[in-house]
Amino acid sequence: MLAERLSKLVKSYDVRGASPDLLDAEVARALGAAFAVETGAAPGPEGTAGSVVIGHDMRVTSPELADALAEGVTSTGADVVAIGLASTDMLYFASGAWDLPGIMVTASHNPSSDNGLKLCRAGARPIGRDTGLSAIAERAVAGVEPVLATGSVIARDALTPYALRVTELVAVPAGARPLKVVVDAANGMGGLIVPAVFAHLDVELQGMYMELDGTFPNHPADPLNSANLVDLQRAVREQGADLGLAFDGDADRCFMVDEHGDPVSPSAVTAMIAARELAVHPGSTVLHNVITSRAVREVILENGGTPVRTPVGHSLIKAEMARTGAVFGGEHSGHYYFRDFSLADSGMLAALHVLAAMNESGSTLSALAAEYERYAASGEINSRVADAAAVTERVADAYAAYDQDRLDGLTVTADTWWFNLRSSQTEPLLRLNVEADDKPTMESVRDAVLALVLQEDAP
DSSP, X not given: OHHHHHHHHBOSSSEEEETTTTSOHHHHHHHHHHHHHHTTOSOOTTOXXXXXXXXXXXXXXXXXXXXXXXXXXXXXXXXXXXXXXXXXXXXXXXXXXXXXXXXXXXXTTSOTTEEEEEEEEXXXXXXXXXXXXXXXXXXXXXXXXXXXXXXXXXXXXXXXXXHHHHHHHSOOOOOSSOEEEEEEOTTSTHHHHXXXXXXXXXXXXXXXXXXXXXXOSSSOSOTTSGGGGHHHHHHHHHHTOSEEEEEOTTSSOEEEEOTTSOEEOHHHHHHHHHHHHHHHSTTXXXXXXXXXXXXXXXXXXXXXXXXXXXXXXXXXXXXXXXXXXXXXXXXXXXXXXXXXXXXOBOHHHHHHHHHHHHHHHOOOHHHHHHTTOOSEEOOOEEEOOSOHXXXXXXXXXXXXXXXXXXXXXXXXXXXXXXXXEEEOSSSSOEEEEEEESSHHHXXXXXXXHHHHHSOOOOO
């Protein structure tokens, strides 16, 4: 039974699924014990017990799962440092600052019926399917024999040092006047971290849906879906705010809208932060994934940096950051990674960069973003298909005359446009992103590729 559940729960980058139907206390307990052994927190025959830091979000099942994980960890003789309610980047901060392996209980932007686990080794080093997650699942199924001298659970505050650290990493100078910022926390963990961090800033904060509620009573905590930005856009316009920030459920991603309520592309934010980081760290490497705008690579080169293109996915990007020594990395999905933050991603740090850029320049967000939004983009378009591999090959054959690569899915490149078609690692979907020099060209390419994707095969 446990093996069957884990086969459905273990994804490429994390553990995620229906809870408690699939992910319940029994599964969490087994994974906690296996995690302690895999990461070396559990003492060996003559070893010293280590510790595991555990945090959780506000979902209904999260406290129970966190407690069960702690039971599993302590059953091996290892200790638990419990930080309680946390954002994912707060868990990464604790793992990096305290040099401990960590587990975050969250399903990020998934529906309220789901829950999950994000795992990392000491120093916030990522764990994915090929870097320990499969081994942890196998060990959980096999079982870990409990020891007589169980570990202890110690509560520790991570929010206060986290807020100090992020505001040290990105200092936001005072502007001519306090910026008016509307924040939509979507009843997720942004409701915890935003007030703590913004208390250090000279801003006027207007919060929306800041109450922690894992049922997401106002709208889903997925700002990548434009429908979930509507309330924020309206509030920014009505209140005459300088910008709006939308966080996802575990608050590791942040999306932004300008003073007009118009969304700012995560690629533009990536390019903006890249330019800022390169001004401080000249000549550094900056990562960008396969679906970021061409403008990101251009900006990195214009600012004297070395661009490195990567697949999508946090464990892959963090590993590449470690290999290349990159100072920063950005994904079009709204994940932003920082070398000085244990190579981990933090939507809060990205937001602070944007606030700092606005105060330093005295410009509006729309004016700042315009420099980096150079092309017409489709946004990510998801299609459910019966055979993703076969559909991908059909599209590849149709575009055989153009340059292609398979770094992550299929990327086809022409002089004035490009598109990427890749399978989701967490859902049965094909994801399409198209970019072109102008909107008519983008729409033409988008429609042609979608027609191939949705084409029904003859019986």
